[in-house]
Amino acid sequence: MLRHFLRDPSAVAGATILLIFVLGALLAPVIAPQNPYDLEALSLADSLKPPIWMEGGESPFLLGTDEQGRDILSTILYGCRTSLTVAFGVVLVAGTFGMLMGLLAGFYGGFIDAIVMRSADVFYSFSTTLMAILVLGLLKQKGVLVLILAISLTDWVRYARTLRGAVLAVKEEDYISAARAVGASGVRVIFRHVLPNAIPPLLVVAAVDFGVVIMLEATLSFLGVGLPVTQPSLGMMISIGRKYVYAGKWWLIVFPGIALTSIVVGVNLVADWLREEINPRIRRRLGR
Amino acid sequence: MRKLGLLLLVFGLSLGVAAGAQTIEKVVIGLSAPPRTMDPHGSDADSNLSIMSNIFDGLARRDVDGKLLPGLAVSWERVDAVTWRFRLRKGVKFHNGNDFTWEDVAFTFQRLKDPEVSEFLATGNLVKSVEPVDGDPWTIDIVTTRPVAWFVQNLHQIFIMDKESTEARSRGEVASYPIGTGPYKFVEWIRGDHLTLVANEDYWGGPPPVKKVIFKEIVDSFTRLAAIETGTVDIIQDIPLELFDRAKANPNLSIITRPARRGMFLGMKQTPDYPMHDVRVRKAIYMAINVQELIDKVMFGHASPAAQIADPPTVGYNPEIKRFPYDPEEAKRLLAEAGYPNGFSVTLKAPTDRYPRDEETAEAIAKQLAKVGIKVTLDAKPKAMYFPEVTHHDVELYYLGWFDGAYSAMRTFTKLVHSYDKERGYGLFNAGDISDKLLDYLIEQSDTIVDPELYVEWSQMTNRIAFEWKVVYIPLFYLEDSYAVYKPSGIKFTPRPDTWMTIVDVIQP
Numbered sequence: 195m196l197r198h199f200l201r202d203p204s205a206v207a208g209a210t211i212l213l214i215f216v217l218g219a220l221l222a223p224v225i226a227p228q229n230p231y232d233l234e235a236l237s238l239a240d241s242l243k244p245p246i247w248m249e250g251g252e253s254p255f256l257l258g259t260d261e262q263g264r265d266i267l268s269t270i271l272y273g274c275r276t277s278l279t280v281a282f283g284v285v286l287v288a289g290t291f292g293m294l295m296g297l298l299a300g301f302y303g304g305f306i307d308a309i310v311m312r313s314a315d316v317f318y319s320f321s322t323t324l325m326a327i328l329v330l331g332l333l334k335q336k337g338v339l340v341l342i343l344a345i346s347l348t349d350w351v352r353y354a355r356t357l358r359g360a361v362l363a364v365k366e367e368d369y370i371s372a373a374r375a376v377g378a379s380g381v382r383v384i385f386r387h388v389l390p391n392a393i394p395p396l397l398v399v400a401a402v403d404f405g406v407v408i409m410l411e412a413t414l415s416f417l418g419v420g421l422p423v424t425q426p427s428l429g430m431m432i433s434i435g436r437k438y439v440y441a442g443k444w445w446l447i448v449f450p451g452i453a454l455t456s457i458v459v460g461v462n463l464v465a466d467w468l469r470e471e472i473n474p475r476i477r478r479r480l481g482r
Numbered sequence: 483m484r485k486l487g488l489l490l491l492v493f494g495l496s497l498g499v500a501a502g503a504q505t506i507e508k509v510v511i512g513l514s515a516p517p518r519t520m521d522p523h524g525s526d527a528d529s530n531l532s533i534m535s536n537i538f539d540g541l542a543r544r545d546v547d548g549k550l551l552p553g554l555a556v557s558w559e560r561v562d563a564v565t566w567r568f569r570l571r572k573g574v575k576f577h578n579g580n581d582f583t584w585e586d587v588a589f590t591f592q593r594l595k596d597p598e599v600s601e602f603l604a605t606g607n608l609v610k611s612v613e614p615v616d617g618d619p620w621t622i623d624i625v626t627t628r629p630v631a632w633f634v635q636n637l638h639q640i641f642i643m644d645k646e647s648t649e650a651r652s653r654g655e656v657a658s659y660p661i662g663t664g665p666y667k668f669v670e671w672i673r674g675d676h677l678t679l680v681a682n683e684d685y686w687g688g689p690p691p692v693k694k695v696i697f698k699e700i701v702d703s704f705t706r707l708a709a710i711e712t713g714t715v716d717i718i719q720d721i722p723l724e725l726f727d728r729a730k731a732n733p734n735l736s737i738i739t740r741p742a743r744r745g746m747f748l749g750m751k752q753t754p755d756y757p758m759h760d761v762r763v764r765k766a767i768y769m770a771i772n773v774q775e776l777i778d779k780v781m782f783g784h785a786s787p788a789a790q791i792a793d794p795p796t797v798g799y800n801p802e803i804k805r806f807p808y809d810p811e812e813a814k815r816l817l818a819e820a821g822y823p824n825g826f827s828v829t830l831k832a833p834t835d836r837y838p839r840d841e842e843t844a845e846a847i848a849k850q851l852a853k854v855g856i857k858v859t860l861d862a863k864p865k866a867m868y869f870p871e872v873t874h875h876d877v878e879l880y881y882l883g884w885f886d887g888a889y890s891a892m893r894t895f896t897k898l899v900h901s902y903d904k905e906r907g908y909g910l911f912n913a914g915d916i917s918d919k920l921l922d923y924l925i926e927q928s929d930t931i932v933d934p935e936l937y938v939e940w941s942q943m944t945n946r947i948a949f950e951w952k953v954v955y956i957p958l959f960y961l962e963d964s965y966a967v968y969k970p971s972g973i974k975f976t977p978r979p980d981t982w983m984t985i986v987d988v989i990q991p
Binding site: 232236238241262334423437440441442 | 722780845859
């Protein structure tokens with residue numbers, strides 16, 4: 195698998211980009227010149243400074259500052275932390291819940307299947323963005339955890355659907371009948387035999403979903419319903435920068451925009467590779 | 483025959499040109515804050531009154547300088563502490579042809595008391611009776627329930643409605659099809675898009691020179707600026723501060739600014755269970771805020787420092803009140819003295835879409851307070867969520883703006899400073915639950931003063947005590963009103979101090 199990976203240049207590129215951002219996010223408190231979330235450390239005197247290579251630029255504000263005197267580079271690093279945390283959180287929460295629901299529905303079928311999948315249909319008929327805005331509006335609270343839950347509320351459906359399909363396919367295999375014949379309990383069959391064989395497609399969904407959630411978090415923050423204004427993530431940085439585009443202060447929007455695009459491209463390249471790797475039919479067609 | 487037609491056409495054109503010197507066919511205005519209702523009592527927001535002032539008249543009116551002038555009443559006098567005598571204008575007709583009579587005035591003040599239709603309950607509940615004097619239907623006495631020194635100063639925003647058509651129509655119809663006595667008649671209102679008015683040629687003040695007015699709702703400030711840059715609209719309110727320089731550089735736009743009447747301030751919860759109960763803490767917050775930095779860096783210079791909430795033209799404005807200096811060291815010392823050497827935690831609430839740069843200002847204040855150890859959680863939200871929380875007193879620190887429509891500092895104080903007393907209509911916006919016996923007494927007594935000079939001095943004294951000694955609010959700065967006019971339209975525009983778009987006042991042909 196590693197050999198396949200190294201032979202695919204786009205996968206390597208994607209993984210490298212992702213690695214850079216993950217490292218940047220993890221090490222933000224160490225490498226960022228400033229903690230943009232620490233109100234005490236900020237000064238209005240530093241507001242709206244251009245990048246360091248332009249006239250009026252000042253060290254240590256490599257990529258300039260925003261209207262509150264936050265260093266753009268530092269805010270991007272801290273913003274990536276938020277974006278990646280939310281994405282991991284959603285994949286974990288929605289993934290686990292969706293997986294359980296999909297397993298139940300697929301394995302037991304009948305009434306349980308009908309209940310789970312119809313409620314999945316209901317949740318999925320709402321746009322995830324709309325649902326998240328609704329939930330965040332009702333909760334009147336802001337924070338990473340709230341954001342994760344709000345997005346997960348509709349996002350679990352992707353996982354449930356995928357896994358249910360996979361379980362239905364696996365369920366009729368001979369080895370399942372064999373396991374049942376020797377008297378294995380339902381739970382044991384699900385977790386020992388059905389789940390491991392249904393997991394590959396789930397991984398692909400998770401990888402794609404990761405990119406989708408990063409964009410979604412950015413959208414919500416852009417609309418101002420994501421996180422508190424004192425903790426801008428990439429989406430909010432873009433929203434702040436939008437006000438200054440026509441005033442010629444491009445650095446407020448361009449750098450966070452590049453960062454957001456790069457992360458999502460990185461995630462998608464890796465997800466693409468994963469899909470090809472896991473789906474045997476595509477692999478065969480590509481002659482690997 | 484064709485020649486004759488041509489001749490008529492030329493004749494007609496020349497007539498049009500001749501008339502064009504005095505009249506303007508059409509003016510399109512981009513509104514930053516659109517009206518919520520067409521019921522003149524349904525909203526006391528200036529964005530609503532601004533529009534209503536074109537369709538309706540009050541007993542009095544104000545001109546572009548804010549001076550109080552006769553409206554539907556030609557003159558008035560204060561007979562005693564609670565009685566005001568008005569002589570009504572004769573021969574005025576409503577847009578539906580009904581005559582204006584004293585019964586419309588009585589009906590209007592009665593309607594103000596109805597919480598189902600009126601946001602002017604405080605004014606409505608002040609009025610005890612409206613009666614003709616000695617059987618003369620053109621002279622009436624309005625008697626108030628308690629002495630109110632500023633009663634007549636408020637009458638330019640109390641619009642007189644037609645008794646007959648208002649009673650005959652459903653509440654929904656009244657709120658969507660206004661019938662007034664004003665210089666403009668209602669044509670159509672497409673909510674969220676535009677409102678069209680046409681000149682009332684029979685207006686008692688003479689036919690208005692602008693024949694048709696279209697108010698377009700363009701809430702997003704960047705879209706609004708784009709609309710005037712392309713000439714889609716002739717005038718806009720509120721140029722976005724971020725793009726001010728760009729608007730100024732546009733040769734097609736003339737930019738008009740004037741100091742706004744609105745003073746911005748911080749309110750504080752002052753019940754005994756909050757640190758801000760202690761005047762030293764309130765003073766510390768005051769001294770920890772660098773207002774000049776806010777003006778320079780957040781407002782880009784488009785504001786001026788305030789030491790009180792009232793603006794200079796307001797009765798009771800006291801030029802002797804000085805700001806406490808910005809002094810974070812002294813602030814820390816005061817906090818330590820009050821028993822908070824390590825500061826405390828507090829939530830600062832602010833709207834995100836009400837005042838220019840509101841959210842940004844609140845964020846900057848949070849940052850400045852952090853430097854003296856006060857940990858601020860910023861809770862910024864859309865005005866639709868924010869204002870109900872303020873009216874329910876669900877606040878700790880909050881960012882608000884205020885100007886007094888009746889130009890009276892004591893009227894502001896009855897709402898913002900006097901202890902909350904729903905029954906008597908005091909302290910309705912006192913979200914911080916300020917309760918100071920001395921101030922309550924001074925505010926209540928001010929209304930019994932009939933001598934105008936004593937009233938001014940009393941108001942100024944009360945104002946000074948409230949801001950310099952009691953520190954009931956932290957005044958920050960006065961905003962700046964800004965307008966852009968599309969030059970090729972050839973319109974001359976003079977803004978009103980209250981930002982109302984009263985077309986007969988603000989546009990000169």
